Amino acid sequence: MNATVTMERPQRWDAPFDDTVSDADVEMLLKRPEFAVIEQNKFPKSIPLEGVLRNDCRLVKLAPGDIVIREGDYGSSAFLVLKGKLRVIVKGEIPSELLGRTSTQRHGWFHQLSRLWRTPSLPEVRDTAVYEQRRSSGAEVVHDSLVSTPEGQALFDGQIEEGSGVMPNLGADFQTVDLGGGAIFGEIAALGRVPRTATVYAHSHATLLEIRWQGLSVLRKYDAGWRRIIDEGYRQNQLKVQIKESPLLSHLSESVIQELADRTLFESYGSFEWNVAYKSRDGAGGDQLEPVIAREGDYTDGLLIISGGFARVSKRVGNGERTLSYLRDGDHFGLDELYGAWKRRGRAPLDTTLTALGYVNLLRIPANALEELVFPTLEPPATHFADLLDRPLSGDSLLEWAVEKRYINGTQTMLIDLEKCVRCDDCVRACASTHNGNPRFIRHGESEGKAMVAHACMHCVDPVCMIGCPTGAIHRSPGSGAVVINDVACIGCGTCAASCPYDNIQLVEIRDRAGRQVLDPVSQTPIKKATKCDLCFDQPGGPACERACPHDALKRIDFQHEQLFAIS
Amino acid sequence: MAEQPTRTGLIQRHASAIGWGLGAIVVLGCIALPSRHFADTLREPELITGYSLFGLCLLLAALNGRKRLSVLPLIKTSFWKTMHWVAGLVAAAAYWLHVETWWPTGLYEQALAALFYLVTLTGIVGFTWQQILPRRLTQSGVEVIFEQIPNEIVTIREQAEDTVLACTKELGSDTLARFYVETFQWFFRRPRFILSHARGGQRAAFWIAQQLATVRRYLSEKEIAYLEQLQELAEAKARLDLHYAAQGLLKVWLLVHVPLAAAMLVLAAWHMLLVNVYSL
């Protein structure tokens, strides 16, 4: 127990994004206009621009037809086009088998079975030899090519000419936009922690600078120019995509959509890093934490479409606000009132209040634009928020609680039915057996009635834990979308654990294979690693906890699909 | 938008129970009918019922194995658990088909019968506790992990002692302190009224209320404020005791059921050997 061993404490750039960025490359980049205008003295000494370029970027060379990013994938990098031309597919869908989505390699059955005898008896044992090698972090992204199969080639109008270095156009079903030198793309997914909004492929031979989001956020933070580019681009691309994908508006023609987009306003409420304020107030409500977007009784001047984050729809009941529902990406607010007002040629006040939970990005489509372009061809809305008032008050207590605690963020919230749970800890044992004897959640948490949300990573729609990770150790697994921590890359800084609003990440002190505690030689403090539920992403069969509960008390709930009533 | 799930028909809602019931009947039929056929043809029906019973017992024991194999995506443990108690009932029926008497002759066979009865009984008791006790735990209003209870009790005890000491120090009267030493010190020492909590009784709350009522008449207004703090701590301790009792039952019954089941399997294997040596 008292035996210890030392190991150099890992640092931020111990594992650079790519080993191949050379000094010459950094010089070349610094000469480019995008970087030349940056005032390098604005950057802190610990994270110089040069360091960002060397350690948080890599150069990517593409052949014609190579896919850079796929729509729907999670990604953690943005791209700057250095040379060549790329195309963004804005309309049309490429079949997923041609896109070649990555999938996570899952361990085989024998490997799993061998855990029974390979599991160490001490907690948090690591193979420290691996750490010494300092391998790079994150999953490796392989660039597939669209034209590697005959089916892929058939998507294009005509054959690729040998030696021309340029792809033919895609078929008539598709619409594309070109990206040339200096263009930046992919920042929405990188910074917004949302899936890629479009597929991008190389139209000609191209060279890109891939900037992982740790570097991008540094650039955005310390340079105004980059901040403007990123924020504006974010707004522009999000806006149009959002309108196109809204079921209300997708039936409209391209020109109408364009006109709508031109008249639509983009608004943000609340703080992007809402978790900080949330944690400090210990879960209590308040206006600062939940800014009001639209108030019941007021007249509204536009349809609100949520484009990021969560918003609460509530109505005054007695002395409090009763939560009717919560809205997420793609949902709209105010349609009933606006449509009714247009029909009756009058004005109608809002039935309900809309508040931002943490932060919300939304689009406001002005009422006159709606009346001109949308309402004439719109089917009258069938459901109304007010209908939800018919539910008894007691039936909503779970919803209220879940919204207040922000559990609605979760796609894999661990919900335990306390009236079925016999406290046998089989779930914890199962989690431990799949993680080398170390459980990755705590069978304890807030409860409301018979529902308890345990301290297990919820794999949020908006994983705020990823904000601030210096190495990218905490990332989304490209194949499964689960938020996982790469143990080798983690430097134990504790940012993610501090960020998580639900305290679902635990820092643990590690031991080596001989059972000795691993200490930092300088400070003699134990080396820690961040750990959390990884949804058993690399194991066959998915989360072991749910499988292991003998009483069906434990469920992983996806609040995006409103499985709240799974236990009520 | 959150919506209530739609109501389904009677059969759909109970589809699982109906399925298990049918399955149990089918399995029992697969034992009873061939054994009846054996009896009809002057062969030994005990062969069928006996081996089936042993097979069922092995299947029942396999639940233990399944629980250790959560690393593999085998069928959900909840399925296995339901299969376990349904198979237990089928095994009880198969036992009756096999033995056909309440109490056999011969010491080792009596021991086997006794073990079977005990295992079945403890299983039923455990199953019942698993239905009843979680509700009681949830209704206590707090949730605590069993292994943390000693820690929590120490914390409460320290807080109680601090409260009493503060009262004595600030008000100069040791009435509360003396009373504490006579009564609540015992109470805060370790979990108390465990049997009452296990049965769902109210003895703890009653005792606390009685003690407090007893001493209240000797305390001043300011002391009563401290008494009320003590009351809150005592009530919190009572909730912890409830968890200790109920969670303890939920864990300890297996310390009876599993060893007895293992012993039963050993003796059943011995029985199988004997029957094959001496009469088959």
Place this chain on the structure above:
Amino acid sequence: MAERFTPSPTAAYQRPTLPFRCGRSGTWERPCWQGPDVGGRCGGTHECAPVRRGDRWECRRPAAAGGSCAQGPLPDGTCPHLRPACVPLPSLRKLRGRLTLLVCTLLIALLGAFVNFGGSSGGALAIDPGPLSNVHASFTSSAGCTSCHIEHDLDGLAWVASAFTSHDQPGQCLECHAFEGEDRAPHNTHYTGRQDLPDVGCAACHTEHKGNDFDTARVAQAACTNCHRADVRSFNESHPPFPKHFPHQKPGRINFDHAKHFGTYFDPNSKYAKQESRDAEFAGRARAACTACHAIDEAQREIAPRSFEETCAKCHAHQVRQRPLIVFVPEEASPVTAFVLALDEDIDDDELEEKLAQFLRTVEENGVDGLAAGVLRTHGNARPATLLEGLSASLIKAAAAAWQTEDAEFESPETNETDPGGWHAGEDDEGNQSLRYIARRHNDPVLRGWIAFLRKAYSDGDDAARERAQATLEFLLSDDEGAGACGKCHRAGLMQSRERLASVRDWRSGGDPIRPLTRFVHAPHISLLGPDASCRACHQIDPSADYAAYFEDPTDVEQYQSNFRAIDKGACERCHAPGQVSMACQLCHQYHRKPQFNPKFRALRQAGTLSGDEGLARHSGKT
């Protein structure tokens, strides 16, 4: 729920897989944050392990346990927060594992301790499946389990290996038990045309080790309906009908026409009523009640009639003395003579005369011995002492001498009027000369002897001898001429079973038990229904039956028509019906044919021991 105190949110992972917990939790002190090591030893007495940085020692208590303490380590680097070492307690899971191991080990040890092999007395506790029935326990006490279980004598691996071989358990039972017929066949009978029937083991119906008072012979009803399932489920519903002519399919051995006797001979108004020899009082009684002739006191399946003297003699006694057995007629080949002298049927007169003369000469010379010798020559098994009992030598010599003369007349000496029986030579009532014997009484030994002698000669001789014997028997047993009137009643019984030695049984009433698996006891039926009235409840005279037809040729059994109507199932069903008297199969049927014991068993019993070695030696070769 707002409370002043809530359980603290758990700050670190709980590890239920660790086998030990801090011993302080067992005494309700605060458990230490380190916990025991995996070997089960205390995790440490110090709160932390201080670390030196530069010239200062720093506390290294983790945040989950409270973080660095306020005091910090002592100047010499030791942690000031001490606690006594604990004795780590096993977790509940570990405790469960230990308990399981303990219980199983204890059980195996107990089994090992109480297992005893090798034929010792009393059941070993770990093996004994229950007490033996008293009947078996008493004689197996010395040999113990090996009396019936030869495997018990094996030891070690051989004993275990015997679990995988099958045993001939019926063979063990048959060491002592035996049956008439085939031991292992169903009903101990080999049914021709039913090769498909498998052997039936004893354990199919019988069981043991069910307690001292258990009746091993008792078998559940279900055992019968297992095989006879298709035929019989309950008596009134599906028991097959009784056979045609049941229970009189086979003719009796004595020609007694019940119908004629009840209808005519016992009738006080018939022509027979006035005969002197007829006992009118007895006839009246007999007519009224079957019990006049049949002794119901010993009523089993058969209710035998009383003896001749008690019944038939009341009217027929005189007939026995009426017809003599004519042994020799001078100058004639009388049947008996022809047989004794082995005369051919178509012998010519000269030869006959010569043979007769020769015979007479021998007899004159040797007297009875001569006659005896002649008899013996025909068949070595004859018993002249019986056949010629009472024959005086002087009489036979005188008669032989007289018959050699021309007129062949012999004057018989004075006969005793009161006792006309015995040997006579000379002129009979019809004026013919003969050597004859008159029976003194029923069951006369001389007549019986002659008939038996002839029957034996018939069964043992060659074709020619058989023919002669048959002819002679026919003569002796003829209805109207037979000596002693034996044949009048006994002809059928004696002529039926030609192939067998003459046995006493053939003279007696009744027939062979043709239903070895069925039993019927009259006594309870008679006691229920009352004597006299109860007979006619089932046995009813059939006036239309031609009873006498069969007795013309007793070999043709098919011709037999009983005086009585067949008893059908309905007669029984009046009482043996659901809700009334038992319908159990075993009430009227039995499975085994004549259960008995092996001679070997009796010998062993007498010796006082039943050794298991013998059984082992006998079966060691079997698998």
